[in-house]
Amino acid sequence: MEQRVSFQTKLLHNKWKTDPQTGAVSVPIQHASTFHQFDFDTFGKYDYSRSGNPTREALEETIAALEGGVRGFAFSSGMAAISTAFLLLSKGDHVLVTEDVYGGTYRMITEVLSRFGIEYTFVDMTDLHEVASHIRPNTKVIYVETPSNPLLKVTDIRGIVKLAKANGCLTFLDNTFMTPALQRPLDLGVDVVLHSATKFLAGHSDVVAGLAVVKDEELAKQLYKLQNAFGAVLGVQDAWLVLRGLKTLHVRLKQSSESAFAIARYLASHPKVEEVFYPGLTHHPGHSVQRYQASGFGAVLSFRLADEEAARTFVKHVRIPVFAVSLGAVESILSYPAKMSHAAMPKEERERRGITDGLLRLSVGLEATDDLIADFEQALSHVKETPAVSAR
Numbered sequence: 001m002e003q004r005v006s007f008q009t010k011l012l013h014n015k016w017k018t019d020p021q022t023g024a025v026s027v028p029i030q031h032a033s034t035f036h037q038f039d040f041d042t043f044g045k046y047d048y049s050r051s052g053n054p055t056r057e058a059l060e061e062t063i064a065a066l067e068g069g070v071r072g073f074a075f076s077s078g079m080a081a082i083s084t085a086f087l088l089l090s091k092g093d094h095v096l097v098t099e100d101v102y103g104g105t106y107r108m109i110t111e112v113l114s115r116f117g118i119e120y121t122f123v124d125m126t127d128l129h130e131v132a133s134h135i136r137p138n139t140k141v142i143y144v145e146t147p148s149n150p151l152l153k154v155t156d157i158r159g160i161v162k163l164a165k166a167n168g169c170l171t172f173l174d175n176t177f178m179t180p181a182l183q184r185p186l187d188l189g190v191d192v193v194l195h196s197a198t199k200f201l202a203g204h205s206d207v208v209a210g211l212a213v214v215k216d217e218e219l220a221k222q223l224y225k226l227q228n229a230f231g232a233v234l235g236v237q238d239a240w241l242v243l244r245g246l247k248t249l250h251v252r253l254k255q256s257s258e259s260a261f262a263i264a265r266y267l268a269s270h271p272k273v274e275e276v277f278y279p280g281l282t283h284h285p286g287h288s289v290q291r292y293q294a295s296g297f298g299a300v301l302s303f304r305l306a307d308e309e310a311a312r313t314f315v316k317h318v319r320i321p322v323f324a325v326s327l328g329a330v331e332s333i334l335s336y337p338a339k340m341s342h343a344a345m346p347k348e349e350r351e352r353r354g355i356t357d358g359l360l361r362l363s364v365g366l367e368a369t370d371d372l373i374a375d376f377e378q379a380l381s382h383v384k385e386t387p388a389v390s391a392r
């Protein structure tokens, strides 16, 4: 009888724990692009590596098991996974998208899909009435990202799924920020889970990869056809790197989330920090929904300093985090949304969404929490006190 084990154990003890042929305790990297057919009439399981490769398959089966799906698909980037999933849409279809969607997804929808006659509307997904009011007869997909980037807004996944099901649409959810260690969207009724595996799943800032998982066999067939047709598959070396990163997912996220919580509390109490966005803080508007639908608050937070000058000063003096785009790595990553992830957005639109010139995003890594806090303390000591803030 199959023993039910926790997520933490499942990361290590699964079908891919040992290679059945050699006993190797690491998934073999199968470089072959093509496979010899031993029989003229019946071909083997693999024929050509775009259509199927044992190393990629190990990753695809692993992520499917971790997300509780029937089938997983590995792509050459998160955007390749997301773009391929959008190929489920046809001309004339409409997609409803969260307004603070990842920049690359925004570009794909507004500049590429639009040319193929796919319509879109951006809505604030924290407001279910707002979502409901924008569903049209041709709406085929509701696209969710929660918590969102960079303000960590939380969408009620069950609420969206209910609306989607009542209106005959599919729900896609980008689970990059939470990973299946903290949030299992398929269990909540979502149809397609998407990942930039570049971030927490691989976790070491050394690979670009994407994943998709579904729990419906029919949808799995369609997505497989699109993966093979579009061809943006993940290479075997990269598939192996993601598999290796996954083994420590639980312990990395646990440590980084604890640290993120402590840092969020520290920043929230600092007089030069105007606002902290982290779903673990009880005053965060999404706190209770997050508690209800996920098993943690994650390792990403953002915080607002007075203005661009304050943000510049902080970045200039901070020593431990790398200053870069991306997130979800062993090293802490500090980024400046106004000039990085949201640089393409007009300033007024950006500010309307709360992404002001003083906003910084932090993805917490595995450094000692006290070292990070001490580093932020010294960096903040260089930030000028602004009258508005010091008057509080």
Ligand SMILES: *Cc1c(COP(=O)(O)O)cnc(C)c1O
Pocket (backbone or CB within 6 Å): 077, 078, 079, 080, 102, 104, 145, 149, 174, 176, 177, 195, 196, 197, 198, 199, 208, 209, 210
């Ligand atoms: C990085 C990211 C993506 C895109 O993934 P790539 O691997 O960079 O293509 C999509 N969604 C979210 C939330 C991301 O952070």
